[in-house]
Amino acid sequence: xxxxxxxxxxxxxxxxxxxxxxGHAHLGVPPSGAVDPDSLKLANRLVGNRETAAGLExxxxxxxxxAEASCTIAVTGPAVRVWIDGKLADSHQxxxxxxxxxxxIGTPDTGLRNYLAISGGIDTPExxxxxxxxxxxxxxxxxxRDHDVLELGSPGPAAGADVVPPLRAPQELHVPIRLxxxxxxxxxxxxxxxxxxxxxxxxxxxxxxxxxxxxxxRRDGEIPSEGMITGAVQVPPDGQPVVFLNDHPTTxxxxxxxxxxxxxxxxxxxxxxxxxxxxxxIG
Amino acid sequence: MLLRRCGTxxxxxxxxxxxxxxxxxxxxxxxxxxxxxxxAARTVLVKGALPQVxxxxxxxxxxxxxxxxxxxxxIPVTYDGPDLDLVAExxxxxxxxxxxxxxxxxxxxxxxxxxxxxxxxxxxxxxxxQPRLDSPRTKVPAGSVGIAGEFTAAYPRxxxxxxxLIGRTEITLFDPKAETPALLQPxxxxxxxxx
Numbered sequence: 001x002x003x004x005x006x007x008x009x010x011x012x013x014x015x016x017x018x019x020x021x022x023g024h025a026h027l028g029v030p031p032s033g034a035v036d037p038d039s040l041k042l043a044n045r046l047v048g049n050r051e052t053a054a055g056l057e058x059x060x061x062x063x064x065x066x067a068e069a070s071c072t073i074a075v076t077g078p079a080v081r082v083w084i085d086g087k088l089a090d091s092h093q094x095x096x097x098x099x100x101x102x103x104x105i106g107t108p109d110t111g112l113r114n115y116l117a118i119s120g121g122i123d124t125p126e127x128x129x130x131x132x133x134x135x136x137x138x139x140x141x142x143x144x145r146d147h148d149v150l151e152l153g154s155p156g157p158a159a160g161a162d163v164v165p166p167l168r169a170p171q172e173l174h175v176p177i178r179l180x181x182x183x184x185x186x187x188x189x190x191x192x193x194x195x196x197x198x199x200x201x202x203x204x205x206x207x208x209x210x211x212x213x214x215x216x217x218r219r220d221g222e223i224p225s226e227g228m229i230t231g232a233v234q235v236p237p238d239g240q241p242v243v244f245l246n247d248h249p250t251t252x253x254x255x256x257x258x259x260x261x262x263x264x265x266x267x268x269x270x271x272x273x274x275x276x277x278x279x280x281x282i283g
Numbered sequence: 284m285l286l287r288r289c290g291t292x293x294x295x296x297x298x299x300x301x302x303x304x305x306x307x308x309x310x311x312x313x314x315x316x317x318x319x320x321x322x323a324a325r326t327v328l329v330k331g332a333l334p335q336v337x338x339x340x341x342x343x344x345x346x347x348x349x350x351x352x353x354x355x356x357x358i359p360v361t362y363d364g365p366d367l368d369l370v371a372e373x374x375x376x377x378x379x380x381x382x383x384x385x386x387x388x389x390x391x392x393x394x395x396x397x398x399x400x401x402x403x404x405x406x407x408x409x410x411x412x413q414p415r416l417d418s419p420r421t422k423v424p425a426g427s428v429g430i431a432g433e434f435t436a437a438y439p440r441x442x443x444x445x446x447x448l449i450g451r452t453e454i455t456l457f458d459p460k461a462e463t464p465a466l467l468q469p470x471x472x473x474x475x476x477x478x
Contacts, residue, residue: 028401226295227327229289
């Protein structure tokens with residue numbers, strides 16, 4: 001029989017995520033995958049998994065999970081309290097979970113998304129080479145529901161990773177952005193971006209981080225739909241920018257003023273509604 | 284041809300026509316290190332291997348797409364769509380002639396987008412090149428075959444949509460669990476036949 005865990009309670013949203021399915025955009029398939037891939041990779045390393053193994057992406061924590069077999073787990077992302085059978089344990093550390101033990105994850109003080117890796121990785125069937133749930137196109141497993149049972153893969157040897165400080169999501173983000181491909185749709189795109197000030201909207205999701213604030217003045221009209229990449233900052237006619245995250249549509253018809261560096265995108269993906277955002281245009 | 288920067292590792296190649304899009308896509312299709320290659324109406328987005336990409340683009344002949352071995356796909360259609368009469372009326376022909384024209388042409392998948400497996404097919408006879416509906420439907424059933432502007436397409440799954448619907452197909456257009464998930468890929472040659 002396969003090793004498994006039971007998700008007693010999902011919290012606000014629990015999704016199976018790995019590093020996604022890039023390379024299929026020409027079929028209209030979004031890349032998907034963990035919004036904060038560094039945190040998922042770290043959690044995997046801590047439990048001896050390959051970085052590409054599937055774990056859980058937990059929006060605002062809140063999950064409760066029972067081990068149906070002995071396993072090692074690690075919780076990463078923003079600092080969060082973790083209990084095993086009611087006793088406080090460490091996040092950002094490999095922790096052993098005996099068969100029948102229950103893990104409970106609290107709500108992070110800052111940030112949005114915690115990652116849970118389990119030794120062996122979550123072994124749901126792959127779709128287009130990935131186990132990730134894509135909320136835009138419905139590819140991959142459905143969002144988890146209370147009492148779902150998740151099968152696990154075969155665990156590898158314990159790896160022993162460094163102790164890592166948890167991510168602390170700041171109140172104000174300074175986001176490097178590279179102008180283009182459609183900065184010529186804006187009067188002095190660089191100045192508009194540099195002088196503007198936005199906050200993260202509560203309508204943000206895995207498709208994109210919606211920002212509200214300074215209106216970016218752009219030409220009227222639409223572009224014939226063109227390819228979009230993760231991190232693209234699309235500007236609809238209302239001038240309020242949207243930063244595309246992992247479940248973004250593969251094409252779009254609004255001009256992209258610039259692209260956020262991949263290394264900084266995870267901080268936007270961890271930014272709670274209300275977080276202040278300023279852009280720092282590069283070249 | 285205009286190369287537009289798209290972050291640190293991607294370029295948006297802007298050209299003047301679908302033929303030029305096809306030429307750029309074909310030239311870059313088998314280049315090592317290219318992670319994404321996304322043709323669209325007037326652009327090709329390419330991610331990865333930028334030095335090699337720039338080298339290829341410096342010498343690409345945009346006037347015709349290089350002969351690539353395109354796959355041939357046949358889609359059986361029942362022509363009983365809710366807009367068949369509207370399309371016939373707009374073209375000033377009979378519904379039977381709409382069916383004959385649509386099923387006699389050979390199409391090419393210019394690009395995919397909108398939803399997984401949704402291919403925009405070019406090659407539509409001129410009288411069938413018609414505008415979208417004034418008011419889009421909130422739900423177009425999966426398998427619907429429609430026309431809009433210079434394109435025809437089949438809907439892989441139920442979505443909102445404003446295309447004029449002339450028929451429907453039972454064929455599976457997208458199955459994420461299949462070895463080849465998308466029936467249609469850019470460059471494929473497509474024919475519709477009366478089911």
